[in-house]
Amino acid sequence: MLSWCPPSFRARRTTATAVVAAAVCLAVSVLFLLYTGNHAAEGAQARVTDAWDRVVPLIREGPLPAILTRGKVEAIQVVNAQRRVIASTPELAGRPAIGSFMAPSGHVRAMRTLCPPAGLKGCMTVVAYKVFQPPGVWLLYIAVPIPPWYGSTSALLLAIGVSVLATTMMTAWSFRDLTKAMAPVNAIRAELREITATDLGRRVPVPMRYEEIRRLAETVNDTLDRLESAYTRLRRFTADASHDLRTPITGMRAQLEEALRYPWDTDWLKMTEAVLAGVELLQATAADLLTLAQLDAGAPLHHDPTDLRLLVSAELDRRTHQKEIVKDLRESVCVDCDRLRITRLLANLLDNAERHASSRITVSVRADGSSAVMEVADDGAGIAAEHREMVFDRFTRLDASRNRDAGGTGLGLAIAREIAEAHQGALTIEDSERGARFVLRLPARDAGPEARTR
Ligand SMILES: Nc1ncnc2c1ncn2[C@@H]1O[C@H](COP(=O)(O)OP(=O)(O)O)[C@@H](O)[C@H]1O
Ligand SMILES: [Mg+2]
CATH class of the missing domain: 1.10.287 (Helix Hairpins)
Incomplete structure (x- = not known):
């Protein structure tokens, strides 16, 4: 089955630019053509007035020739008081009156659109003037072509041409610009694919x-x-x-x-x-x-409110020790922690300390600002400063440990550090007078009644 692939960003943006450009051009063209149409209508009216200026003196002063010159209008007819055509432009010679309408009383000018068979070629705007020629009223009909709403064909062609050109240029510019902008994206995609x-x-x-x-x-x-x-x-x-x-x-x-x-x-x-x-x-x-x-x-970790002091104390009581354990657990500090995991971390530190201590292990818990601090220190050979980060790497065992005890996995401290970091805490080795001193810092929480150990 063919799956439909949505058009690219470039295609959509180019199409959108073309549509917007075409809409703007259309609106501007319509305004321009309405203006030229209006201008053409005013021009037609001016030509009618010119013809009126030319023919009325001939009627008034005479003699009125039977054939009148057209001038800039399409046709002229003069109808006398008996409604007989007495003068006209050559193409209407011998024809009956093109209209029978006149301005209502009190007005001298009326205008109609007349179409064949009124004696004209095509529909025209015909203006009828009343000319008072005692003892009656004569009628002067002047016909001019109806100008289209867009004024003229040349104006229409100009508007279409400019619109097409502007739309094409905008679309091409947008396409070129987007192609240039998208080139780095395509380069990134090609490199990523490789x-x-x-x-x-x-x-x-x-x-x-x-x-x-x-x-x-x-x-x-x-x-x-x-x-x-x-x-x-x-x-x-x-x-x-x-x-x-x-x-x-x-x-x-x-x-x-x-x-x-x-x-x-x-x-x-x-x-x-x-x-x-x-x-x-x-x-x-x-x-x-x-x-x-x-x-x-x-x-996901369980985040139980826990008194770290009680947790450490419980773990120390549970274990059997080969070395002397010195507890410094006077201060209660509450943390949100996964108790099983923190117990595992402590067990790993205590296992190491039991293995490396000469005779004594010191475990303490205290608050330090917004942190809860737990320390496990021993009086063994310690860890040289240059190895203090390395021992947290997976499967890292220092030579001294390999010789001393083949049973370690080399993963205990890596696990301990991962657990500390999963709690947004840190596990580090810090200076001490003798032996190794592991320091765990966890974010402390405000002690509440619910804080407890297991
Ligand atoms: N208390 C300590 N004193 C001295 N060296 C230690 C101590 N704890 C850990 N180390 C060193 O760090 C290494 C890594 O410890 P760990 O990740 O727990 O692995 P393992 O205990 O299985 O050897 C140990 O092999 C040892 O060399
Ligand atoms: Mg270990």
Whole structure:
């Protein structure tokens, strides 16, 4: 089935310009032609008056010739008191009177439009004058052609010609201008069509001339920048993810093959524990990847009014600790948050701190202006300033951690930061005297009676 394609912007604008130009030309032409028509009617009247000026003295003073000259009018007839034609222009010679009307008493002039067979060629305006010629009233008929409403054919042709020319010029100008304005848009479209997922480095041309199109091109290029960096991150993430999933699988496979090859020399209990550790790592990685995918997809958060102090305290009470925990939870601070997610963030920080602390972990909650601040600090080796942003990247594990513990997924801090940002907050690593100090800032809300933990 053929689908209807709406006309292009250029076609619509050009058509609209043509219609408006034609309408304006038509209106101006009509006014012009009405003016020339009026002028022609006045000219006809002036010619009738001239003829009257010429013939009336001949009637009054005599002798009145039987054949009169036409002058600038079409025909003249003089009818005497007995209603006999006594003088006329040559074409009416010997013909009866062209009319029988006259002005009513008290008036000297009457006017009619007479058509054949009144003795005239075509319809004419005939003016009848009363001429008092004692003892009776004579009639002088003067005929002039009826001027058309547009005055003359040449005026009509002029109006049509100028209108057609003006409309054509306006339409052509509009078409040319739009074609020029649309050229950068077409260039942008052509370039965008060429850009594919593997070729995201290309950018659309930015025209210098048209402000709106320039801004459109700049916005498209900004969007392409973001797409490119998102795609690069996604590619790196996929590569890292497959690497981090393959490593434990390869390890487990090697252990299982070894065990099958030398079944009698294998410590099955130890081997099973090792494989189980690999499976747990895979499970943790898969769970973290799923969490990240949900956060990336912008899955909606629950925004429950929560006392951060109570939430932290509950999580610390729930966990078992290998290190000494110092709580600084004197201040209540209320936030709107997804409690499960913030608990997950805290758990990730505490897991890391347990792994890296020498002996002590300090957890504090406080208000700082319009922010609620939660800190998790430990007394371990800390994180060098140059690594403090890097550790939030996905699958980033510093060498020290790899050596210390192979069980981490390298996704914990990435998830924690995503959760903080999804709450319009921030998670950073700040200076401390010793060890690492993770600081979470969330927008605080006014404490209300409904603020509570789970
Ligand atoms: N408290 C800490 N002290 C020192 N280094 C840390 C601490 N927390 C995180 N790191 C470093 O940041 C890296 C990334 O942490 P994370 O994303 O939680 O992954 P994982 O814990 O699985 O290694 C860790 O591998 C470690 O090198
Ligand atoms: Mg971790």
